[in-house]
Amino acid sequence: MEVLYQHFIYINIIILIAGATSVHLGASFLKRERHTKGFFKYSVFLLALGNGMCCLGYSIMSLSPNLTVAYIFRVIGLAGIDIYLLAEIILVTSCLNFSRRSELFIIGLTSIAVLFDLVIYGHPDADTFIRYDQYNFTTYIRNDPYRHLFHYTYLAILIFCMLIIAIVWAVNVKYKRDRKLVFFAYISNFIFGGLALPDMLKMQVNILCTHFFFCLGIFFAFVVFFVSANNYMAFYITVNSISRDIFSTLGTGLLVFDTNYHLNLANEYANKLLGLDKQPHRIRLKEIFELKSGEPFKMFEKATEGLALDYRLTSIITQKVILVNFSCKMDRNNEPMCYILVATDLTEENRLIKEAQAANEAKSEFLSNISHEIRTPINIISGMDELILRECDDEAIIGYAENINVASKNLTSLINDVLDIAKIESGKLDIVSFDYSIDTVLRDCYNLFINEAKKHHQSLVFKCNSKLPKTLIGDEIRIKQIISNLLSNAIKYTQENGKISVSIDYTVTSADFISLIIKITDNGIGIRKEDIPHLFENFQRFELQRNRTIQGTGLGLSITKNLITLLHGTIEVDSVYEQGSTFTVRIPQRVSDLTPIGEINDYSYTREIRKYESTFIAPKARILTVDDVQMNLDVVCGLLKKTQIQIDCALNGEEALSMMGSTYYDLILLDHMMPEMDGVEVLTRLRADKTNRCNAAPVIMLTANASMGADKKYLEDGFTDYLSKPIQPAQLEAMVQKYLPVEYISHTQHVTEVAAPTGSDLMHSLNFIDANAGLDFAAGDEDFYKQILTTYKEEDKRPAMNDLLAKEDWPNYQILAHSLKGTSLTIGATELSAAAKALEFAVKEDNLEYIKEHHNEVMEKYGQLLEKLKKALK
Ligand code: ADP
Numbered sequence: 001m002e003v004l005y006q007h008f009i010y011i012n013i014i015i016l017i018a019g020a021t022s023v024h025l026g027a028s029f030l031k032r033e034r035h036t037k038g039f040f041k042y043s044v045f046l047l048a049l050g051n052g053m054c055c056l057g058y059s060i061m062s063l064s065p066n067l068t069v070a071y072i073f074r075v076i077g078l079a080g081i082d083i084y085l086l087a088e089i090i091l092v093t094s095c096l097n098f099s100r101r102s103e104l105f106i107i108g109l110t111s112i113a114v115l116f117d118l119v120i121y122g123h124p125d126a127d128t129f130i131r132y133d134q135y136n137f138t139t140y141i142r143n144d145p146y147r148h149l150f151h152y153t154y155l156a157i158l159i160f161c162m163l164i165i166a167i168v169w170a171v172n173v174k175y176k177r178d179r180k181l182v183f184f185a186y187i188s189n190f191i192f193g194g195l196a197l198p199d200m201l202k203m204q205v206n207i208l209c210t211h212f213f214f215c216l217g218i219f220f221a222f223v224v225f226f227v228s229a230n231n232y233m234a235f236y237i238t239v240n241s242i243s244r245d246i247f248s249t250l251g252t253g254l255l256v257f258d259t260n261y262h263l264n265l266a267n268e269y270a271n272k273l274l275g276l277d278k279q280p281h282r283i284r285l286k287e288i289f290e291l292k293s294g295e296p297f298k299m300f301e302k303a304t305e306g307l308a309l310d311y312r313l314t315s316i317i318t319q320k321v322i323l324v325n326f327s328c329k330m331d332r333n334n335e336p337m338c339y340i341l342v343a344t345d346l347t348e349e350n351r352l353i354k355e356a357q358a359a360n361e362a363k364s365e366f367l368s369n370i371s372h373e374i375r376t377p378i379n380i381i382s383g384m385d386e387l388i389l390r391e392c393d394d395e396a397i398i399g400y401a402e403n404i405n406v407a408s409k410n411l412t413s414l415i416n417d418v419l420d421i422a423k424i425e426s427g428k429l430d431i432v433s434f435d436y437s438i439d440t441v442l443r444d445c446y447n448l449f450i451n452e453a454k455k456h457h458q459s460l461v462f463k464c465n466s467k468l469p470k471t472l473i474g475d476e477i478r479i480k481q482i483i484s485n486l487l488s489n490a491i492k493y494t495q496e497n498g499k500i501s502v503s504i505d506y507t508v509t510s511a512d513f514i515s516l517i518i519k520i521t522d523n524g525i526g527i528r529k530e531d532i533p534h535l536f537e538n539f540q541r542f543e544l545q546r547n548r549t550i551q552g553t554g555l556g557l558s559i560t561k562n563l564i565t566l567l568h569g570t571i572e573v574d575s576v577y578e579q580g581s582t583f584t585v586r587i588p589q590r591v592s593d594l595t596p597i598g599e600i601n602d603y604s605y606t607r608e609i610r611k612y613e614s615t616f617i618a619p620k621a622r623i624l625t626v627d628d629v630q631m632n633l634d635v636v637c638g639l640l641k642k643t644q645i646q647i648d649c650a651l652n653g654e655e656a657l658s659m660m661g662s663t664y665y666d667l668i669l670l671d672h673m674m675p676e677m678d679g680v681e682v683l684t685r686l687r688a689d690k691t692n693r694c695n696a697a698p699v700i701m702l703t704a705n706a707s708m709g710a711d712k713k714y715l716e717d718g719f720t721d722y723l724s725k726p727i728q729p730a731q732l733e734a735m736v737q738k739y740l741p742v743e744y745i746s747h748t749q750h751v752t753e754v755a756a757p758t759g760s761d762l763m764h765s766l767n768f769i770d771a772n773a774g775l776d777f778a779a780g781d782e783d784f785y786k787q788i789l790t791t792y793k794e795e796d797k798r799p800a801m802n803d804l805l806a807k808e809d810w811p812n813y814q815i816l817a818h819s820l821k822g823t824s825l826t827i828g829a830t831e832l833s834a835a836a837k838a839l840e841f842a843v844k845e846d847n848l849e850y851i852k853e854h855h856n857e858v859m860e861k862y863g864q865l866l867e868k869l870k871k872a873l874k
Pocket of ligand 1: 540543547581
């Protein structure tokens with residue numbers, strides 16, 4: 001002992017170093033595991049801190065000659081022991097599956113005990129400090145046996161509790177690594193407990209430097225625990241423990257290059273993807289990917305600048321297309337440490353893109369073929385229809401023909417919609433800009449929709465800022481298409497009696513440009529907020545149940561949006577559900593003539609008669625028309641009949657070529673798609689055969705093939721011009737006139753008969769119903785319409801319906817309501833028709849209450865209508 005006392009100063013220094021070491025270990029453990037979740041790392045740090053404070057406190061106490069300073073450091077040392085014990089309790093409880101509450105309860109209780117110990121055992125009365133000058137150290141002797149007793153009882157209880165908790169822990173653990181940790185926690189506590197014995201027995205045995213033992217005890221206890229905690233953490237889920245696995249098993253290639261631009265690390269996936277397994281270790285970027293000279297250097301340079309860029313590269317060895325993300329990792333001094341390359345295999349993606357492209361091309365091909373197939377019969381229908389309109393004098397038949405005309409136009413527009421989508425999707429929709437006046441566009445749109453609006457008793461108002469420049473430069477057709485699409489929706493999705501308005505305004509954006517503002521407002525059904533983001537998607541239709549009677553494809557708005565984008569414009573939607581919608585379109589347009597357009601008071605056309613008059617005759621001209629369908633030949637011949645041109649027809653290419661060989665034709669109209677020899681081949685042979693009489697004659701392609709870019713192709717193939725089917729009479733004549741020798745053509749007087757000012761007296765007197773709709777149903781034949789009205793007036797169904805209601809004969813009542821619905825609709829009494837329909841449906845749905853409530857009201861309306869009809873028909 002004497003020897004020990006004489007060298008105690010060194011021993012105190014060793015204790016001090018041990019304390020500092022443990023704090024360092026604890027802090028580095030905390031830093032290393034900072035990414036790990038949970039309390040484990042904090043508990044280990046607290047253990048180290050407690051150990052450090054204990055060693056520091058007691059060693060300085062022992063070194064200090066001043067007894068007050070010695071007392072203060074002893075309290076610090078005691079606080080260290082308490083922190084150590086508290087840390088152990090926290091650690092052990094956190095390793096167990098205790099509920100959060102129990103955990104907090106145990107920790108709270110221990111903290112209170114620790115505080116008591118600090119106050120009671122850390123009190124100045126607990127010990128007396130003595131300085132041994134001969135040995136150069138200070139120590140304490142017990143002053144108050146009760147405080148001493150308290151301290152060790154407190155320790156005993158704490159250790160006992162810990163033992164219990166540790167036993168529960170030991171029983172519950174499943175894995176070896178957990179058992180190991182429990183075992184070492186025991187060992188560590190035994191070491192600490194064992195070396196604390198001298199201090200406990202200090203009152204009985206006179207040992208001066210007991211702190212030496214328990215300081216060494218707490219240090220070794222910590223070291224044992226720290227080593228086991230370290231091992232335990234190696235199993236614990238930490239960034240370090242799994243990063244290597246992640247690196248090697250990741251389904252993405254990872255390559256790390258050093259600052260000499262050599263490959264340093266590559267994971268397994270990268271090795272396989274890039275075929276690096278067979279390569280020597282340190283290779284360069286240009287030996288991995290196909291790169292031009294200088295390119296790798298640029299990649300490194302960009303990465304060093306802090307950019308993480310994507311490249312599409314091809315592997316030299318595997319020839320795979322790889323998406324490469326290349327970035328630089330900087331060190332603490334913000335200097336390049338290494339370069340990281342993330343490689344993603346695009347082979348599958350490339351294959352899918354190619355497949356998708358092929359599918360898209362097949363779709364376009366299909367669409368253009370199908371449109372060709374559909375256009376051919378429509379061509380015949382509308383051509384024949386045109387002939388009927390020209391040659392027939394029977395008004396009823398002209399009326400039917402007009403209906404056919406409208407239907408075929410609708411069908412053509414549907415095909416055009418589908419083709420437009422295909423063109424837009426493949427980026428082949430061209431925008432053609434010419435001078436145009438917006439008032440023509442507005443008039444066209446107004447007249448296109450006014451009847452439809454009237455049919456639904458909707459008011460359609462067009463407004464145009466009178467200061468708008470008169471002539472603009474832009475794609476008139478597309479602008480008309482945009483307004484038509486939006487207007488058609490406004491009419492479709494607005495109830496009877498609704499209001500629709502189209503307003504045109506503008507703002508000047510520069511000297512030559514304005515922004516054309518088109519606003520289409522309705523007070524219709526509106527669009528739900530959640531549907532608005534999907535409004536412009538293809539084939540999107542909303543509230544299908546509610547709108548089931550409204551026809552649509554869900555393509556209109558998508559085409560509209562795409563057209564507006566192509567015109568560099570924007571579209572906004574402002575809609576309140578159940579209240580209405582406003583679509584605002586802004587399109588930049590160049591100004592051609594700044595003169596203001598002025599007030600437009602009336603948007604309706606003066607109705608021109610349908611009969612088309614030829615503008616010229618050319619009896620000396622001779623043309624050949626070639627088509628494999630006889631009806632098509634009939635259409636062309638019929639349309640050109642009034643021009644008195646001599647027309648020969650051929651049904652196939654072979655026949656056509658032989659006719660051309662023997663007769664000279666001033667013009668040849670040649671169909672494209674023909675079996676055996678198509679139009680292109682006929683032309684090629686004709687041009688190749690120098691002996692053919694028509695070798696140099698102009699040849700016009702007649703085509704129903706509206707596929708993208710086909711027009712240009714025909715000209716490249718050597719056709720003089722082309723005309724698309726269905727053939728428009730005016731276009732055909734203009735084309736023929738353009739290519740026939742001028743001397744053959746003599747102009748006729750073009751007569752435009754203007755129809756009688758809108759409607760007869762009868763039509764005027766029928767202002768209480770939609771007489772136009774009624775007249776449409778009567779195929780435009782006014783006499784026929786009058787006849788229907790008379791029959792309607794005479795067939796008063798009221799007595800019978802009243803009778804059936806009284807008898808409650810519902811099946812027969814339904815039949816009469818159904819018939820009233822139909823006949824009223826036919827004469828244009830849409831409101832009464834709807835009321836009758838409601839009665840009919842009420843019977844179907846067994847809603848007798850509704851019938852009883854509304855029958856009289858409907859009958860009254862019916863009576864009033866009959867009265868008015870009587871007056872009108874007088
Ligand atoms: P559709 O051929 O169905 O009319 P669109 O693309 O033109 O196709 O419109 C898509 C959907 O947007 C419609 O089905 C309808 O539900 C809604 N919609 C479009 N315009 C309006 C409007 N003015 N009022 C209410 N709903 C509208």
